[in-house]
Amino acid sequence: MKLIRVAIWGFGAMGSGIGKMIAAKQGIQVSGVCDKWDKLVGREMYDYLDIDRKGQPEVFITADPAEIVDRDKTDIVILATDSFVKAQFDKIMFCLQRSVPVISTAEEMAWPWAQNKDLADKIDAEAKKRGVAVLGTGINPGFVLDYLILAASGTCEDVKSIKGARINDLAPFGNAVMVEQGVGISLEEFEKRIEADTLAGHVGFPESIEMMARGMGVKLTEIEQSREAIVTNIDRTSPHGFAGKGSLAGIRQQAYARNEKGDVFYHLDHPQQICPEAEGVSTGDYITIHADGYNMNLSIVPETPGGIGTISMVVNMIPQVLGAKAGLRTMLDLPVPRAILGDYSEQIDLDPGQYAERKKGDYVVVQRVVLTAQQRAPQVPEDTAQQPLIALFKGFLEDESAVPGDEVNVVTMSGRKDQAVLTARDPSAQHTYGRYVDELMQVHRQVCDLLYGGEEA
């Protein structure tokens, strides 16, 4: 199996967490890191993360994305830089133009058509042109208030409405989050800052909702979002925050999406505050699906961790993205995410049938190593020299039965008898007529113009 090489662009809390997670996994390796922060540039990643390199190649953090986004050096880029499609657009296109697939942590990239249709269409077109996939995922959007709801609804014949709530505790976060989320401010200041739009909030409600609506075939007429103050009735104290009685413990953000009948079909609720337990509020992820005649109540208590959750979703979806159809993909059309404890590369192609037993007379593809990596000629390029030279050919199996990996006897179509290793390859011709290439069509027209004065032959 091939090693999956991952380049990480953006090495903040998410990017460095992703680097740490990959370092602990099998069949996958960090191939490069890019970050513009001068305290990071030039540092060796494993050394910076203070983890054992375990014989993997050194990774020096660079400020130049061109050094890490390179088809010869990496199989996929993780973009962990921004929350918004507009902010990431140029970076995503930079990767795609180099034919490198992308997973983005930007919340809006989970369903970029929601608020950035033009950019989404451009990303999709470029990805298809280059034959690679792009995915936006994370814990939310990406899992709690969209994917998990969709999956649970799969057990329902009919659904009348859905309520999803994610109640978390900001207490573990640092000072920046306390300021952004308005912890400890007065109601008056909250209203001023709402007006000035200087309060951070959850990014992704429209994306989660539109993804669900598309997947469930629900026509929506309106998505309304609200933000309100969570005023505490007691003093609440966290390591980096304090909310005195009567001030803000945090902010509650909600979204209501109405269907064609005018009813609220999706109601998402995300209160973020310090120490909710102090006033008897249990943190957790809560989903209620109002099905036909009963309610489905799903809960995860305490809530799925945000940071670890996003890091894990991104890394665990890498095999799915590498195995996906080209284009802008979403959690709606890729296989189920799951913790991968074994070799990541073995998760790209799951097809258990490919290892099935072959019987005498079956037409199969076999291979033989002509030159091992050690036997390669000295003048071949370095990356070529690391690969064995393999001959692939087809024939009818002579042995009574065999599985891929076995040394077998075959008779080729021309009657030649040979011995080689059975592969899991399909004997069909796998090549196609290729993607439409605009540049070639332009060249074709120019050549016609030159040769025939604008007339085709």
Add this chain to the structure above:
Amino acid sequence: MKLIRVAIWGFGAMGSGIGKMIAAKQGIQVSGVCDKWDKLVGREMYDYLDIDRKGQPEVFITADPAEIVDRDKTDIVILATDSFVKAQFDKIMFCLQRSVPVISTAEEMAWPWAQNKDLADKIDAEAKKRGVAVLGTGINPGFVLDYLILAASGTCEDVKSIKGARINDLAPFGNAVMVEQGVGISLEEFEKRIEADTLAGHVGFPESIEMMARGMGVKLTEIEQSREAIVTNIDRTSPHGFAGKGSLAGIRQQAYARNEKGDVFYHLDHPQQICPEAEGVSTGDYITIHADGYNMNLSIVPETPGGIGTISMVVNMIPQVLGAKAGLRTMLDLPVPRAILGDYSEQIDLDPGQYAERKKGDYVVVQRVVLTAQQRAPQVPEDTAQQPLIALFKGFLEDESAVPGDEVNVVTMSGRKDQAVLTARDPSAQHTYGRYVDELMQVHRQVCDLLYGGEEA
């Protein structure tokens, strides 16, 4: 969009529930029903189900599968006949040999490699040969104790072990279930019947476990299953069952799967009894993922309904199976199930990018209706007469911008100007060199033998 036509083979509780569900949905229709029970044969389905036919064609229940499994009449078969791969194998092959995709409700079909590798490989090979997909799904296996666990684990970096429990109440079930599940019998009788193997139990633990292990890359060394009596401490009474104090309220079935270290990695628990609430046991689906440093506790209370759940999973996965790669597929490699409230056919190809705006100069595929269905010549076959005759051609878009469905102006490669309707089709050549066809290869060899006495030209 095309209407999805579904044939239902097996019209018991599951099959008839599936028929009812499809009848209430858009973009999908029952095309045929097969059941061998003489009380059903010849009955009209909508009449038998006592539901409004709403102008859909009548469906007469037949005992002959050949009447309903026909590529010209149906797009997919739902096999709702048995729990075991062996019992369904011939039926599945019957469908595949007619190039019709299959969704099976057989619990063992969720991951048939677990206990029936040879049959699974045969099904996979036949499905690939015919270019169609096969899926086994339901509520469990298919969702509660495998898919849902996998999805939740996707938010975890590392997993130490997993416990899944499905605690349900048999009280709503009839007399047959009471007898099969040993409700009300004594401990002595339980032990006798365990020995004689005349107690029904949950089918599917090995399948759920091996699916999860493959998806998570966990190497298992052993799967152990146990069944024990649930002895009631009080009298319990349900409409069709009675368990006196000291007798069996039901049976608890568990499975333990060990990893290479010898530790139990997956522990599945499925107690089935009448009136568990009578002794303070809450029904529900409970999952605990022991992650690295924290537990993820997911619950669905009360438990996901079994019957509705299986019916819904099967029907809701139809678009995914129609859009899947050929072969024996599983819940591990198909997109997320979800309740579909709109047109089912719109869920087959989700690609939102295909409807993107095209700009002036883009090379596009356009279409024009040459003859409407009404204008078709009287001598064409009936199914052809229902389709319009369409001309498809390619050209460079002349309009500044357009989306599929718009009437547009194009200039073809030969310079011809034309007006037609923009399609979402890809201008690339979509045809391939086709699948390997064993019969053609045999014919080729025979022809060579005849012409050249066994020598190729």
